[in-house]
Amino acid sequence: MSCTSCWSKSLTHDDISGNLICASCGTVQSFDNFDPQTYGRDGPIGTYIHVGSAGTGSVLNYKDKKVYESKKLIDEYTYKLNLTGQRSVDVKNMINKITEGEFGLGEWFPILIGACGYVIMRMENKSLPLGEVASVLNCDVHELGRMVTRVVEFLNLKLPEFDIVIMFEKVFSNSKLSKLVELERDKLEQMRQQGVFLLNCAVKWFLTTGRRPMPLVAAVLVFVAELNGVGLRIEDVAKEVHCVLGTCRKRYSELLEALVKVAQALPWGKDVNVKNIVKNAPFVMRYMELKSREKKKEDREGLKCGGVDFDDVVRECLEKDFEYGIDEDKGRKRRRGFERSACREWWNGKSEMSQKLMLKKILEKDVGLDVMPPSFVNGCMANEKRRAKINSAKVRINKIMDPSRDNDNVASSECVLSGKRKKRKRIGEIDWEDFIIEMLLLHQVKEEDIETGHYNTLLALHVQL
Structure with a gap:
């Protein structure tokens, strides 16, 4: 039998009322609630009542029981999510x-509880990661996200923007990692300021655009800990924030690459790479902090600061801390590296980027690097790759249609982009994408439309398969 309301097969008999109930939506099934009567000589004398039960087992009693059990579940999961009181x-x-007012007892109900809890916290500008909620509910994070979307649409709500700084501060302050708990309060405050500063820079560099925020929070936490001589394993941090380890490592790598680009402005920037960026990070961070405190050009002109070049001042300060010295053991000139014990003066936390700022304010700040969004860059590279394929396809088509033309030299010199490197493509090596582009060109499809890469749509519109 199937439920008459939701057509589910999960039908069970209620022990108290004896009715057939749908476990998914709670609907009492019609024509299955026969109420046995006790008859005597003069007619029916009453309804048989089970031992330990009360009433006649009506639909009203079942609804009250369902609401009661539902509220118990709400109390249980809100307590686990630390959503107590109001x-x-x-x-x-x-x-x-x-x-x-119906509530529910199906498998979907705990997910609804978690989604409502997440929405309420977001409306209060508080942090409650979806990954943390999903781990408590033991459900899939994508399923939870879909339920959140349904709740927001049903209630016609507009959630405030996600604040990654608040999320970082919560993870940092509530972390149970022993290496953070053992640190002094002043050290923790300095690390918190550095983490907020780097997160604001990451927002300016579009490292958070269109991505989940928690892996970047984990990456910044690991980097700040390493910068201050606290050895945190990224595996432990990823587990604590309920993130995929591979994604956290990817964000960590992107953060290092961005800092390497900033370091190119330093006198020794050409020697900085992702392998030694941590050793050079104090100087890079100092440079970024001073740049963020620099006044705009028009403000400097209004103050009549005498034409002092701020970049030269920064470079001079950094060169004083990074001098050449003599190696006493080998007797040769060497460059002194960074000593962690003497790096307390490189950070003062006076920049506004060490605080929670609005997006507009963050974008106005200068931290030594302005980049385009990675998605935009990748899109441009993909368009360039498709443009190269279109040109190659045109050469092949022309060669077949007019064999008298000499196209070998043109074809042999064509290159296609593969990732960040250019690889020479041998004549005759074509893939499925080349065949599709040839077919679209033969059907007179505009080259600008082919560059978009929506092949299925173009084939459906222009090619009769």
């Missing part, structure tokens, strides 16, 4: 409004 009441009120 927040737990708000979750109940939100679920009551969504379900129109």
Whole structure:
């Protein structure tokens, strides 16, 4: 049998009322609630009542029991999510409004509880990562995200922007990693300021655009810890913030690459790479902090600062801390490296980038590097790659249609982009994309449309398969 409301097969008998109930939506099935009567000589004398039960087992009694059990589940999961007091009441009120007072007991109900809790925290500008909620509910994070979307659309809500700085501060302050708990308060405050500064820089560099924020939070936490001589394993941090380890490592690598680009402005910038950026990071961070405090050009002109070049001042300060010395053991001139014990003066935390700022304010700041969004750069590279394929396809088509023309030299010199390197493509090496581009060109499809890469749509519009 199937449920008459949701067509689910999960039908069970209620022990108290004896009715057939749908475990998914809670609907009492019609024509299955026969109420046995006790008859005597003069007619029916009453309804048989089971031992330990009360009432007649009506639909009303089942609904009361379902609501009671549902509220118990809400209390249980809100306690696990640390949503106590008024927040737990708000979750109940939100679920009551969504379900129109019916609540529920199916497998979907805990996911609804987590989604409502997440929405309430977001409305209060508080941090509650979806990954953390999914781990408590033991459900898939994508399923939880879909439920959040349904709740927001149903209640016609507009969630405030996600604040990655608040998320970082929560993870940093509530971390149970022993190497952070053992640190002094002043050291922790300095690390917190550095983490906020780097996160604001990452926002300016579009490292958070279109991506999940928690892997970047983990990457910044690991980098700041390493910068201050605290050995945190990225595996432990990823596990604590409920993120995929591979994604955290990818964000960590992107952060290092961005800092290497900033370091190119330093006198020894050509020697800085991703392998030694941590040793050079104090000087890079100092340079970035001073750049962020630099006034705009028009402000400097208004103050009549005498034409002092701020970049020269920064370079001079950094050169004083990074001098050449004599190696006493080998007697040769060497460059002194960075000593962690003497690096307390490189950070003062006076920049506004060490605080929570609005996006507009972050974008106005100068930290020594302005880049385009990675998605935009990747899109341009993909368009350039497709343009090269279109040119190659045109050469092949022309060669077949007019064999008298000499196209070998043109074809042999064509290159296609593969990632960040250019690889020479041998004549005759074509793939499925080349065949599709040839077919679209033969069907007179505009080259600008082919560059977009929407091959299935173009084939459906122009090619009769």
